Amino acid sequence: MPENWTSRILPAWLNSALSTATGRAERAYGSVPNAIRLLVLALLLFLVPYYPNPFGGGLVFDDRWLAVFRLVGLYIMLGIGLNIVVGYAGLLDLGYVAFFATGAYLYALLASPASPAIDFPIDSVPWLFWVLLPMSLIVGALVGILLGIPVLPLRGDYLAIVTLGFGEIIRLFLVNKTDWTGGSQGLYGIKAPPLPGGLELKSTALTEWYFFIILGIFFTAFCAVRLRDSRIGRAWEAIREDEDAAAAMGVDTIKYKLFAFAMGAALGALGGMIFAAFQGSAIPDSFDLLVSINVVALIVIGGMGNTWGVVLGAVILIGIPDFLRFKEASDFLGWFDPLVPFADTHEWAQELRTNRFIVFGALLVLVMVLRPSGLIPSKRRKIEFSTPTEAA
């Protein structure tokens, strides 16, 4: 049993002591009200830019870290959005980048001076970003429904392949429909969104961006969890479990599959718009297949249907490769230098970074073999995979 793997390597007395201790800790954690847990979590997260470094002054997380956190945070938002489609409703969507691009171009087309769509000075609408932010949810949902209507009657692998195609079509459209989208050099020069008090969310304002992304994650997670625990979420789960039985119980399966698709698309478009805002540009190259694959992979590795799994998956797949660039990473790996005689660990780390997709692939295979329900499986899936599959 994966639960008791410690019993294999630890002496019995230590193992039992350990399990009572973890059990007690779990109960203690469980007795804390949800609101307080959230509050503490939010406090810890919002103080991240100000943690003082106990060893030798300065901050623990400087701007380099915050830049990584911003990207990881963006992928957490995307992961939570796609998790609605893949984890809750069980629809494998390999073209999620289409919605990401929709959000980015929605903003870029209206805010970039290079945009072929508008010819008025964009400075005349200073609060454009904040007006468009909620709009991106609606536009994303509508695009999700439009793309969903033709493909959602398909099931399983067929759906995966068609959505894969959609993702690529969107990118090719952005490259080739030059007079609408600005073509392959993209749309650039988007002004930083203004903040109250004369401040701006510049790409270099990493602390502000970090706070903004954390808020975004809380928002997406809130939406996802509320939907999961509702009548809509149950309909999704029923469709995932047995589509025919769900229909026989009165669930309009097409409608609820569209709901899942639209919600995923809305959150994806939100992420895309934020991406365009902190890049200050939208370039078709940023919307290739790899984005979709990254998001699906982080969900699968982290644990399908679980928000914490998505967080862990994003940290592993998006955070660690960037971390390997840091001096701290080479310092850390330097400790192992004496253990590895004929190699330079720093060089290794860089090799690992450049070849990270091979590592991802290997990691995916490993996770599928060792923990098929992901690193942090959702409660119900945990039960699903740890009981013998005898029930018909």
Next chain:
Amino acid sequence: MSAAEDALLRTTGLTKRFQGVVALDNLDLDVKKGSIVGVIGPNGAGKTTFFNVLTGFYGPDAGTIELMGRRVDWLQPHEIAGLGVSRTFQNIRLFANMTALENVLVGDHVASAFVNPGPISSPGGRVGFRDQLAVIAGRMKHPLQMLASPLKWGWEVVATVAGLPIVRSTEKSAVDRSYELLRFVGLQGRSQELARNLPYGDQRRLELARALATGPKLLLLDEPAAGMNPQEGQAMMRLIRQIRDNLGVTVILIEHQMRVVMGVCERITVLDYGKKISEGTPQEVQADPRVIEAYLGRKVAAEVSGEAASDG
């Protein structure tokens, strides 16, 4: 009261073919409101196909289905469920990784809606491409109506995410109803168990509770007592009678256990190769030589009747 008003379900000339195999052949059937009707027949006689056509999983190739005077053939399965036809499956098809309570709550899906889905727009009966265009054109005349459903969808999602009081109150009453149904089928205390972890008999009961949660007028049971021992079969018979007597639900059941069929059904229809070969009370059907022939083969049937003749 005339026969037409009395019939809850009426099929006329119902036919379904699968690439040359005639699964249902010109089937006429009337089911009275408040009755318990059995459908029996040898394996492959078309019994389950009959249920699948009734519940909209297949459209019939010919013939009509009327539910309380309304054409329901070629409607979508969820539309038919919404009109009050619910079913269980031959090989139990619960939502295995959801709890017993959640299973019943999915059955309550239609009743727990806080947004009115609106009337079913499809007319029933096979609709050709031209008819569909006409329906769409008809809707185009009312732009407000066209706008209504996306707005309703948006409202449904936004209200759910916001957790408005109306959402919470409908959810609470749905949970209350579901607990009550679990109690009705005798699954009190097991509501938080995963459906897959329930013992076989309880899974059958849970499927029944889930089907009842849709608030059916007509309940289709596909082999409800399959794999049960005589005591469990007896309990299932009592439960089916209770469903009719206490909830006023009309029941059609497919069953191979003759003890159950003859014990609980008021009328029985016998199918063979998709054709109705006999119909009547249990006694009439049991005495019908065509039924004996269908079950035992012509030769044995002749011997049986021969013996009966020599005995008499």
